[in-house]
Amino acid sequence: MKGFRAVLSTLLVGMFVLAACQPQVVVEEKVVIQEKEVIKEVEKEVEVEKIVEVEKEVTEYVEVEVGGAVSLRGDNTFIMAVNGSPPTFDPLAARDSRVDTPSINMYSALVQVTPDLELYNDLAASIDTSDDGTSYTVSLVKGVKFHDGSELVASDVKWTIDRMIALAKGVRSNLNLVTGAEVIDDYTVRIDLETPFPGMLMNLGRLYIINSDLVMEHEEDGDWGEKWLQNHDAGSGPYQLVSYEAEQQFTIEQFPEYHRGWEGNHIERAIFRVIKEETTRQIALENGDVDWAAIGNPETLDSLKAVSGINVSSDATLNQLYFALNVQNPNLTDVRVRQALSLVYDFTAHVEQARQGHSEIARGPLPSVIPYFDESIKPSETNIAKAKELMAEAGVPDGGFELEMAYQGTSPEETVAFQIMQAGAAEIGVSVKPVAVEWPAKVGLFASQDTAPGMGTIWVFPAYADPDAYLHVIGHSSLSPDQGGFNFSYFSNARFDELTEQGKIEMDSAVRKELYTEAQQIWVDEVPYINVALQYDLVAYRDYVKGYRWNSAHSKTQNIYDISLTGKP
Numbered sequence: 001m002k003g004f005r006a007v008l009s010t011l012l013v014g015m016f017v018l019a020a021c022q023p024q025v026v027v028e029e030k031v032v033i034q035e036k037e038v039i040k041e042v043e044k045e046v047e048v049e050k051i052v053e054v055e056k057e058v059t060e061y062v063e064v065e066v067g068g069a070v071s072l073r074g075d076n077t078f079i080m081a082v083n084g085s086p087p088t089f090d091p092l093a094a095r096d097s098r099v100d101t102p103s104i105n106m107y108s109a110l111v112q113v114t115p116d117l118e119l120y121n122d123l124a125a126s127i128d129t130s131d132d133g134t135s136y137t138v139s140l141v142k143g144v145k146f147h148d149g150s151e152l153v154a155s156d157v158k159w160t161i162d163r164m165i166a167l168a169k170g171v172r173s174n175l176n177l178v179t180g181a182e183v184i185d186d187y188t189v190r191i192d193l194e195t196p197f198p199g200m201l202m203n204l205g206r207l208y209i210i211n212s213d214l215v216m217e218h219e220e221d222g223d224w225g226e227k228w229l230q231n232h233d234a235g236s237g238p239y240q241l242v243s244y245e246a247e248q249q250f251t252i253e254q255f256p257e258y259h260r261g262w263e264g265n266h267i268e269r270a271i272f273r274v275i276k277e278e279t280t281r282q283i284a285l286e287n288g289d290v291d292w293a294a295i296g297n298p299e300t301l302d303s304l305k306a307v308s309g310i311n312v313s314s315d316a317t318l319n320q321l322y323f324a325l326n327v328q329n330p331n332l333t334d335v336r337v338r339q340a341l342s343l344v345y346d347f348t349a350h351v352e353q354a355r356q357g358h359s360e361i362a363r364g365p366l367p368s369v370i371p372y373f374d375e376s377i378k379p380s381e382t383n384i385a386k387a388k389e390l391m392a393e394a395g396v397p398d399g400g401f402e403l404e405m406a407y408q409g410t411s412p413e414e415t416v417a418f419q420i421m422q423a424g425a426a427e428i429g430v431s432v433k434p435v436a437v438e439w440p441a442k443v444g445l446f447a448s449q450d451t452a453p454g455m456g457t458i459w460v461f462p463a464y465a466d467p468d469a470y471l472h473v474i475g476h477s478s479l480s481p482d483q484g485g486f487n488f489s490y491f492s493n494a495r496f497d498e499l500t501e502q503g504k505i506e507m508d509s510a511v512r513k514e515l516y517t518e519a520q521q522i523w524v525d526e527v528p529y530i531n532v533a534l535q536y537d538l539v540a541y542r543d544y545v546k547g548y549r550w551n552s553a554h555s556k557t558q559n560i561y562d563i564s565l566t567g568k569p
Helices: 023-047 097-106 154-167 200-206 212-216 278-287 298-305 335-344 347-354 384-393 412-426 439-446 468-475 494-505 509-526
Strands: 006-010 014-018 077-082 111-113 119-121 124-129 135-140 178-185 188-193 239-245 249-254 269-274 292-295 310-325 359-361 401-407 430-436 455-460 529-542
Touching: 077 278, 097 239, 097 249, 097 269, 111 200, 119 124, 119 200, 135 154, 154 178, 154 188, 154 212, 278 292, 278 298, 278 529, 292 298, 298 310, 298 529, 310 412, 310 468, 335 384, 335 412, 335 509, 335 529, 347 359, 347 412, 347 529, 401 412, 401 439, 412 430, 412 455, 439 455, 455 468, 468 494, 468 509, 494 509
Parallel strands: 077 269, 077 292, 401 430, 401 455
Antiparallel strands: 006 014, 111 119, 124 135, 135 188, 178 188, 239 249, 249 269, 292 529, 310 455, 310 529, 359 529
16 A cells, blocks of 8 residues: 655645545645635636735645656646536547547547647557558557556547547548457557548547447446546546536646656646636636636737736737628629628728637638648638729629628627628628628528528638538538538539549549649639638746647547646746
8 A cells, every 4th residue: 555645735725645545636735725726816816896805725645656657846836727627528529629638638649749749659560551551550559558457449439439430520530431440469560541641640630549349338328438538537648637627627647657668758637627717717817726728818928918917929820811702692693792892891800800800811611731732822811992893794783772781799719800890891882781690590591592691701720630620511512501501601603522532532632732722722713711810829827837839630539648837826
């Protein structure tokens, strides 16, 4: 039996000593209770709009020695303020960034993607692709341990893929061309595809391999362990789940036997604390009660930028905002009218007013870092005079018609975007009427031409960095809303469809470039969408936090293994 001694010093309750045979459980429970009390105190002060100095609890861990585990120190605990809990800890749902965050920390994938969008092997020692691109033979790193101490082998990879196909949700939509997997031997597995898929390796970064034996012990009524995985961990990643309180916080700690090792400076424990109100997150960061905070409002970021001891990040993402132009709307069938509407929008005002400079004007349908981006495409521009010429050529020099525009009324950015569009359209005699709705209602409106508005906001949050995740998803005619897709423009162009279909499966990079260059030009010429702006992600953190980087392949996800704390008080 391993022993330990933990000393907790606090300005509030003095000094006391705890000792037990299972130290992690005892220490974890005490710390969670104390942290919740501090947060409640801060929130209470915010509610009455009176800020007073609060005695801050300081927790220190010393002389911890449990089965070779790394000792936990208060100064190497990373506390993050996030705005919501994961809806589940099941890594199959990791297409959702709220789930991808715990998943990337608690699980391992065959390959992974760096912030520079470069692939590297994780569980895979090597990957061989068949000549026709329809199978991938993966040799696994030997000796990888799950958190329960069992070894990760090829049957776990096969089971994870079988489960994904059977449950048909989450990351399955990214890997819908995968037909199955076959075990060759304990450390070799072959993954089969219906057709070649050049985005296969990039998408494997969110296929987290699950401990099949452990999960199947908890299967209920053929659910593949889905219920159990809602609040349990069955991974082999650098950290393991040690506590979870829904809509309060969850805590992860280092897994000593992580296969990539612990050389260098790494965080020992991370607490993801749910603080829904941005003002409360800001105060907690300023007071040093948290080390890192998610920020939504650019004004909050600019305010924190001026605070000593706090760094801020404003990072370009791969998420792009568009205005869909319903090409089947009688007023929008003429491409010249659509071109005119794209020229009256004040894109500079969008960046400055809607995002206070934390954004950038779109350049066509793709962000410029996406492979095969057409460098000849210039940023969207405002040209009222040209717009009026186009309206005259289309036979409607004075406009004289009305369009409804659906947007998310609870989004400050989309609300300002609607106002800018409304003002710009008025310059050419077009009246734009507001339809403020949330996403599910917007999808419902566009699902039928009987209710579809003439215009509507839509974001693309790509599953992976590839043109297919943009052009096909919101541009292919088979994916119109009345067919269950998100092509809100109802754009239908046979050549564009052909190009995106070929691009999706073409393995030759030079050929793909030709296909997608032509597809982008068709988009620019036909204007099914107004290309508005590229989203920036905003975060703030104490200056002792080192190594944080935005990763576009894992949008709004925090990889704790890459972060360290240097000089935390």
